[in-house]
Amino acid sequence: MALVAAGCGSVRSQHDAAKSPPVHAAPKPNPKPVAQTPKPAPPRCSAAERVLTSARASYAGFAPSGAVAYRTPGGAVIARFGSENVNGYPTYFGVLGKRVGKDCRPLWYRVQLPIRPNGAIGWVRASAIELQPVDLRIEVDVSRRQLTLFRAGKRVLHAIVAVGASATPTPIGRYYVNQRLVPADTSGPYGPGALGISAFSPVLTGWAQGGPVAIHGTNEPWSIGHAVSNGCIRLPNDTLSRLFEIVPPGTQVIIHP
Numbered sequence: 001m002a003l004v005a006a007g008c009g010s011v012r013s014q015h016d017a018a019k020s021p022p023v024h025a026a027p028k029p030n031p032k033p034v035a036q037t038p039k040p041a042p043p044r045c046s047a048a049e050r051v052l053t054s055a056r057a058s059y060a061g062f063a064p065s066g067a068v069a070y071r072t073p074g075g076a077v078i079a080r081f082g083s084e085n086v087n088g089y090p091t092y093f094g095v096l097g098k099r100v101g102k103d104c105r106p107l108w109y110r111v112q113l114p115i116r117p118n119g120a121i122g123w124v125r126a127s128a129i130e131l132q133p134v135d136l137r138i139e140v141d142v143s144r145r146q147l148t149l150f151r152a153g154k155r156v157l158h159a160i161v162a163v164g165a166s167a168t169p170t171p172i173g174r175y176y177v178n179q180r181l182v183p184a185d186t187s188g189p190y191g192p193g194a195l196g197i198s199a200f201s202p203v204l205t206g207w208a209q210g211g212p213v214a215i216h217g218t219n220e221p222w223s224i225g226h227a228v229s230n231g232c233i234r235l236p237n238d239t240l241s242r243l244f245e246i247v248p249p250g251t252q253v254i255i256h257p
Contacts, residue, residue: 045104049097056153060250061093061111061129069122073099073108078122079115086209087179092249094176114178114198116210118171136247140233140255142170145225162223162234168203170231170255171213175199177251191217191237193244197253201231
């Protein structure tokens with residue numbers, strides 16, 4: 001077939017050739033340059049601290065293998081924590097902020113510590129902490145003897161409480177729930193449960209475990225609404241049960257005068 005095609009072309013007359021329009025090769029289109037998708041620039045972050053706690057949300061810091069708390073990132077050691085506290089409850093911190101590297105990954109977390117003095121703050125390595133988001137917050141008004149639970153900034157529970165007596169006051173400040181405990185005797189002075197917080201009595205320093213403070217039930221319902229406790233915050237047992245069901249460790253607890 002190639003030969004036949006070539007022969008047909010070779011016997012054309014000059015007349016035919018004159019009538020035939022000249023054959024031009026089609027111009028080759030200029031190739032358009034392929035657009036290169038630019039690679040995203042690597043993230044760049046400063047080493048400044050970033051706040052993680054707000055009125056609507058916060059974070060719990062779970063330390064499954066324990067952690068070391070430093071006064072500043074990599075500075076002097078404040079305290080060492082095992083994977084569990086003296087009550088056998090897992091170690092948690094209230095996370096306030098973080099410090100990141102140039103790649104924006106967290107290097108350190110600024111945390112609330114469950115030690116004296118009240119309100120102690122330290123830094124722990126990010127590798128020791130597992131962050132858990134918390135959308136609850138507890139506020140206690142000592143003078144009004146009221147407790148309010150907020151979820152994402154909205155009030156979901158309100159109750160009258162008993163607070164510390166004048167000689168054994170409830171400590172004012174910002175704390176967090178660091179343990180959830182169920183007593184062996186739920187008809188005793190702590191009722192059906194206790195939410196331990198990272199605060200200590202300012203006066204009962206000789207008590208077991210340093211005089212920790214908790215939000216708990218009571219076997220003295222008449223005390224609700226009065227300033228009679230050793231610094232703890234007492235709730236009616238049914239209200240405490242509701243609170244205990246939904247409040248996780250790491251929940252912020254703000255105690256106002």
